[in-house]
Amino acid sequence: MSTRTANTARRGPPAPAASRRRAQVRRRRAVALVATAALALVAVLVLRTTVHDAVQEFALPLRHEDIIRQQAREKSLDPALIAAVIYAESHFIDGRTSSAGAEGLMQLTPATANDIARKSGGTQFQVSDLGTPQVNIAYGAFYLRYLLARYDGSQTLALAAYNAGAGNVDHWVAAARARGEALDIDAIPFGETRGYVRKVLDAEGQYRTHYAHELGL
Secondary structure: OOHHHHHHHHHOOOOHHHHHHHHHHHHHHHHHHHHHHHHHHHHHHHHHHHHHHHHHHHHOOOOOHHHHHHHHHHHOOOHHHHHHHHHHHHOOOOOOEOOOOOEOOOOEOHHHHHHHHHHHOOOOOOHHHHHOHHHHHHHHHHHHHHHHHHOOOOHHHHHHHHHHOHHHHHHHHHHHHHOOOOOOHHHOOOHHHHHHHHHHHHHHHHHHHHOOOOOOO
């Protein structure tokens, strides 16, 4: 009998306790691997959701949704429409002033805001108030409601007037009627206004889809 064989013979078969310990170690390693893989999967899913939400927020921002919901209720407006106009006008950046002097989230000119103040009874209104989200959105929503009433509920005409002024839209509507036509988006003479109306209507649909809960829809 060789020394190796003799040594093996003296040791005999592995002790049951040692076998059990090795089996337990293997099971613990397997469980640890499964747990690690599960955690990695959860982390990937969370990261993907976070990235998606961040991209969504970057592409279609939303702020002041409580004010938007409030003004939508008070003015009988679609909150998604208010959000879409704010997006098209300022991308929800507070304090923005355009080259034409329009101010705030909904880009109201001082002249338009003063007219709204007279119509709505805002006797204490000052132009500097347009920098306040509550005032700006309230006045912008008032103006939207006024334009929708002026154009018999037509969002296309109301949005065109919001961008280009009611005087221009009245002229376009009259010219279209003289031709026996309706003024649809494609017939708006100003390219900028056509693009604006399309942008708002598209954004309205996206806000309705992606922010239904936040907007109370």
